[in-house]
Amino acid sequence: MAIIELSHGSGGNKARNIIKDIFISRFSNPILNILDDSACVEGDLAFTTDSFVVEPVFFPGGDIGKLSVCGTVNDLAMKGAKPLYLSASFIIEEGFEMDDLGKIASSMAKTAKEAGVLIVTGDTKVVDRRGGLKPAPQIYITTAGIGKIPKDIDVSSKNATPGDAIILSGTIADHGVSIMNARNDFGFKGDLKSDCASLNGIVEAFLSKDVRVLRDPTRGGLAASLNEIAKTSKVSIVIEEDKIPVLPQVKAACDLLGLDPLHVANEGKFVAFVRQSSADKALKKIKTHKLGKNASILGFVEKGATGVSIKTRVGSLRPLGMLEGEQLPRIC
Amino acid sequence: MEVCGTHTVAISKNGLRSLLPPNIRLFSGPGCPVCVTPQAEIDASIELAKRPKTIITTFGDMIRVPGTRTSLEKEKAEGSDVRVVYSPLDCLDIAKKEPEKEIVFIGVGFETTSPAIAATVLKAKEEKAHNFSVIPAFKLIPPALQALTGAKDVRVDGFILPGHVSTIIGADAYGFLEIPGVIAGFEAEDILEAIRMIAKLIGARNRPPVQIQYKSVVKPEGNPAALKVLYEVFEPSDSNWRGIGTIKGSGLVFRDKYRDFDALKKFDVKMRSAKEPAGCSCGSILKGVKTPPECKLFGKKCTPEYPVGPCMVSSEGACSAYYKYGNN
Numbered sequence: 001m002a003i004i005e006l007s008h009g010s011g012g013n014k015a016r017n018i019i020k021d022i023f024i025s026r027f028s029n030p031i032l033n034i035l036d037d038s039a040c041v042e043g044d045l046a047f048t049t050d051s052f053v054v055e056p057v058f059f060p061g062g063d064i065g066k067l068s069v070c071g072t073v074n075d076l077a078m079k080g081a082k083p084l085y086l087s088a089s090f091i092i093e094e095g096f097e098m099d100d101l102g103k104i105a106s107s108m109a110k111t112a113k114e115a116g117v118l119i120v121t122g123d124t125k126v127v128d129r130r131g132g133l134k135p136a137p138q139i140y141i142t143t144a145g146i147g148k149i150p151k152d153i154d155v156s157s158k159n160a161t162p163g164d165a166i167i168l169s170g171t172i173a174d175h176g177v178s179i180m181n182a183r184n185d186f187g188f189k190g191d192l193k194s195d196c197a198s199l200n201g202i203v204e205a206f207l208s209k210d211v212r213v214l215r216d217p218t219r220g221g222l223a224a225s226l227n228e229i230a231k232t233s234k235v236s237i238v239i240e241e242d243k244i245p246v247l248p249q250v251k252a253a254c255d256l257l258g259l260d261p262l263h264v265a266n267e268g269k270f271v272a273f274v275r276q277s278s279a280d281k282a283l284k285k286i287k288t289h290k291l292g293k294n295a296s297i298l299g300f301v302e303k304g305a306t307g308v309s310i311k312t313r314v315g316s317l318r319p320l321g322m323l324e325g326e327q328l329p330r331i332c
Numbered sequence: 333m334e335v336c337g338t339h340t341v342a343i344s345k346n347g348l349r350s351l352l353p354p355n356i357r358l359f360s361g362p363g364c365p366v367c368v369t370p371q372a373e374i375d376a377s378i379e380l381a382k383r384p385k386t387i388i389t390t391f392g393d394m395i396r397v398p399g400t401r402t403s404l405e406k407e408k409a410e411g412s413d414v415r416v417v418y419s420p421l422d423c424l425d426i427a428k429k430e431p432e433k434e435i436v437f438i439g440v441g442f443e444t445t446s447p448a449i450a451a452t453v454l455k456a457k458e459e460k461a462h463n464f465s466v467i468p469a470f471k472l473i474p475p476a477l478q479a480l481t482g483a484k485d486v487r488v489d490g491f492i493l494p495g496h497v498s499t500i501i502g503a504d505a506y507g508f509l510e511i512p513g514v515i516a517g518f519e520a521e522d523i524l525e526a527i528r529m530i531a532k533l534i535g536a537r538n539r540p541p542v543q544i545q546y547k548s549v550v551k552p553e554g555n556p557a558a559l560k561v562l563y564e565v566f567e568p569s570d571s572n573w574r575g576i577g578t579i580k581g582s583g584l585v586f587r588d589k590y591r592d593f594d595a596l597k598k599f600d601v602k603m604r605s606a607k608e609p610a611g612c613s614c615g616s617i618l619k620g621v622k623t624p625p626e627c628k629l630f631g632k633k634c635t636p637e638y639p640v641g642p643c644m645v646s647s648e649g650a651c652s653a654y655y656k657y658g659n660n
Contacts (some may be wrong), residue, residue, distance in 0.1 A: 005409045013637055116495070184418050257337070257418075258647060261347075274515025314520045317657045 013322055014082030015219075036157050036234070037215065038079040040149065048072060049144035057139060057183040059176075061194030064141055065104035067267060069111040069119075070198045071218070072145040078214040078270065080155035080207055081147030083115060088143050089123040095137035098246070115198035117145065132227065147200075152209045156204060158234035159212035164301040165279030167272045168203065170195070170294040171245045172222050176264035177253045189254075190249030197268030200299065202292055206272075206285035213273035221263040221322050226270055226308045227322045237308045239320070241266035262310075263323040283310040333620045334476065336494030337364035337648025338518055344657035346520040352460040354528065359620030360650035362476050363494055365441045366393045367618060367642045367649050368573045371606035373469045374642075375399045377438050377549040380467070380599060381412040387430065388414045389423045390438040391445075393646040398639060400606050414532050427456070436595045439466040444496040445570060446470045447558035450565035465595035468585055471571060473497050475582035477612050480508060485621050490530035492516050492523065495546045500562075502554025506542040517546040539590060557586040565590050574608070574642065575615020616643035617650050 008014045031039050038048035052068040062070075069086065076083040084304075088108065112119050174195040181188050199216060207253065213233070217225035222244070230237045246254075246261050254261050268291065274282045278305065279297060286292035299311075300324050308320040334340055340360045342348065349358055354529060355475065362368050378399045381388040388404065395404040395414055408414040413433075417423060420437055439449050449466060456464045480486050491513040493506060498515040506513050512533035512606050516526035518605045526545040533539050564587075571583020586594040608615065612634070613627035622641070624630050634640035636652055643649035 003406070003409050005405050007405065186418060312346045312520070314346050314348070314351065314524070315349045316660055318345070318347040318350075318660045321656055 001301045034156065034158065036079060036148070037075040038081065040079065044149045044151075046079040046147045046149055047074045047144070048079075049142065050075060051140060051142040053140050054179065055138070056182050058229050059102065059142075059194055060178055062196035062267075063104060063107050064139065065107035066092075066111045067196050068141040068143045069108050069115065069117070070196055070267060071199055072143040073115045073117060073198045074267075074270075076145050076147035077198075077203045077269050078155070078216055079147070080153040080203070080211065080214065081149045082204070083145055083147040083200050085120045086112065086117050086143050086145040086164060087121045088119050088141060089125075091115055091125050091127060091140040091142075093127055093129045093137035093139070095129050096139055096206075097257045101139070104141075111198065115200055133173060150207070153207060154209070154212055154213075155214050157215065157229045157232040158214055159233045160197060160229050160237070160273045160301050160302045161212060161275075162235060162301050162303045163276045164212060164273040165276050166226075166237065166239060166298045167274060167279065167283055167286060167295060168222070168244065168298050169270050169272070169292045170216070170268075171247045171250065172266055172269060173246060173250050173254060173261035173264035175267040176221070177250050177259070179265075180257070181253065186253075188253050190248070190252065192253065195266055195268035198292055199268065199270055199291065202286065203270070203287040205289050206282045208278065208282070210275035210278035211272055211282065212275065214270055219265050221261070221265060222271065223260075223262040223308070223320050226320065229271075229273070230308050233301075234306050235324055236302045236306065237299065238302050238305035238311065238317075240311045241309070241313050242311075243296045243298045243300040245294045245296060262320065271298070275298070333359045333361045333488045333490070333522075334492040335361040335363040335473065336492075336497065337367070337646065337650070338496065338521060338654045339494070340364070340490055340650050341514065342520065342523060344653040345660070347657070347660035348520060348523060350526075350660040352527070354518055356531065359488065359623065360385055360617065360644055360653075361620055362480070362573060362576065362618045363442070363473070363497075364618075364648040364650070365445070365471065365571065365645065366397055366493075366646035367614060368576070369397070369440055369469050370572045370574045371400060371608060372572075372603045373467070375606050376596070378404060378407060378599045380436050380595065380601065381407045381414055383434070386434045386436060387426060388412065388436050388438065389417045390414070391418075391440065392416050393648070394438055394440055396639070396645045397642050398609075398645070406523050411608050415547070420449045421455070424452065424456055424459065424461055427461045431463060431614065433463065435464045437464070437466045437597075438469065440469050442473055442494070442496075442497050443500040443562070444547055446566065447500060447555075447562040447656075450562045453565045453590055454561065456593060457590065460643075462592070464620065465593050465598050467595045468566065469599075469627055470566070470584040471573065472568065472582050472584065474501070474508070475489070475579050476573065476576070477506070478508055479576065479579045479582070480488055480619060483619065486619050488620055489534055492526050492530065493542065495522075495550065498544075498546070498550045500555050501557050503542045503544050503550060503552045504556065507656070509542060512539060513542045513548050515542065515544045515550050519549070522546060527613065558644055560638075570587060573618070575618045611642045612641040614643045615653075624651040625659055627651070
């Protein structure tokens with residue numbers, strides 16, 4: 001009997017297969033089948049939803065409330081849309097502290113205000129405490145959002161074209177490593193903080209008709225996002241390892257745990273595929289925004305077989321695949 | 333041959349094979365702890381996971397390794413309490429918080445990890461944590477290398493020796509080696525330098541014993557404090573390596589004084605002989621007789637998503653590294 005295992009939810013091939021075999025096969029329609037971060041409906045509306053189950057609920061750099069607003073705002077922004085309205089649904093286990101719920105709601109309100117969106121509808125369910133592996137009562141939040149796509153903007157994972165420059169907005173793996181550190185109490189002393197942030201402001205700062213693809217590399221990390229884009233656009237992507245910024249404290253934590261930053265989640269970064277002639281201008285605008293100081297051009301879309309390759313620091317070229325299953329710390 | 337799985341990953345990740353001249357070929361060795369753990373021990377761990385009121389604790393990779401019929405990951409999804417820990421000391425916290433349950437740690441690993449587990453056992457004894465025990469499935473590197481160099485089908489000209497293991501056991505532990513060995517660090521440059529050092533040593537007259545490239549942390553004598561703790565709790569015994577067979581003195585068992593912490597004795601676990609998966613070449617790959625692409629299941633019937641053998645499961649496994657990073 002086949003059952004769902006944790007690795008089915010990790011953003012790798014197993015997760016893709018569930019989406020394809022269980023959902024797409026039954027829900028199939030031309031809007032869904034594009035599989036962008038947001039669906040494009042009624043011509044110029046972007047529509048998306050996301051669920052948040054992060055543990056711990058409060059972590060350095062954010063909390064589940066901030067994350068639930070940023071996540072959906074970012075999915076809309078990755079379509080080039082201006083986020084407008086959100087819904088918020090809460091599944092709360094009995095025993096959850098009222099004060100904590102208040103803190104989470106305040107954080108959502110603050111984040112929504114900063115991102116310029118209104119939370120206009122919602123739902124609350126309280127369920128039995130499931131106990132078991134996690135003795136502390138849990139909270140799960142689902143947000144959905146709609147936004148308006150400006151005229152002449154066509155941003156989609158299917159638009160990558162040979163020659164496009166690939167811009168990454170900043171350091172990778174901050175979120176995933178910070179959460180692991182908070183969850184497992186590793187006691188890493190460095191400044192490990194989630195990058196959780198709303199990206200609509202920075203996207204608005206450089207968005208033009210020359211921006212072809214936007215993607216926020218959350219689950220599965222930068223490697224998963226680039227592979228999905230390569231597959232959808234049927235192009236070859238070549239990036240340079242040297243150009244990928246990783247904070248020293250994040251790199252050290254990854255080395256210690258045997259994790260590859262390329263596969264670790266981010267919550268406040270994006271990759272943009274921009275027509276080469278406009279790339280320098282776009283990069284300049286991104287770098288002047290406070291969320292884009294460490295931005296760089298990682299590489300280019302090239303002609304060739306569909307896939308992603310990485311030029312290593314020592315001059316070799318190797319394929320960069322997607323993560324298969326949960327990334328687990330190594331033994332030695 | 334790079335002995336250590338972390339080296340295998342670093343070589344693949346940096347595409348080092350593609351930078352080497354054709355007369356230098358790299359083979360992966362037996363240095364992936366999950367990979368060399370025999371099927372019978374994995375089956376035994378899974379059996380224990382099904383026991384009521386039992387919490388199985390393990391380092392990450394182990395939970396995905398397929399046993400004969402199932403894996404810890406699948407048992408977890410079915411309701412068994414299987415938890416990934418990052419330090420063996422976490423087990424003692426769990427033991428304190430859930431005194432009505434038995435905490436069983438799967439003790440897999442080489443000399444890098446076993447001292448920390450020995451230290452945990454000492455602490456458990458001191459704290460009288462009677463609900464904590466360990467499945468001793470540890471392996472020792474030097475006896476395995478000795479067995480490999482003596483094997484007829486293994487033709488290796490030099491060893492890139494493990495950096496982390498050597499930090500504990502020291503360079504002197506490899507005094508028996510009859511072919512060149514260099515203890516290397518884990519950056520691309522470290523490994524390339526070690527390969528250059530080995531190439532120079534091959535055929536050299538008055539060849540020095542093992543050389544250390546990873547000088548910042550590896551000393552000739554190793555870490556005597558860690559070794560003292562290790563051998564206070566455990567003693568060497570013959571041990572079965574997947575694909576290689578039984579190697580004299582290559583495993584660790586509990587000394588009598590600490591036998592109460594031996595999960596195999598505590599729960600009277602019987603090792604049932606288990607067949608290796610049909611067609612799987614993990615055994616030959618662990619000996620460096622084959623490279624992963626030479627296995628007929630590689631990338632076809634055996635992928636990280638649906639692994640047949642452990643070398644495809646563990647992130648340190650040679651098959652996983654070749655699959656993920658290519659044959660570069």
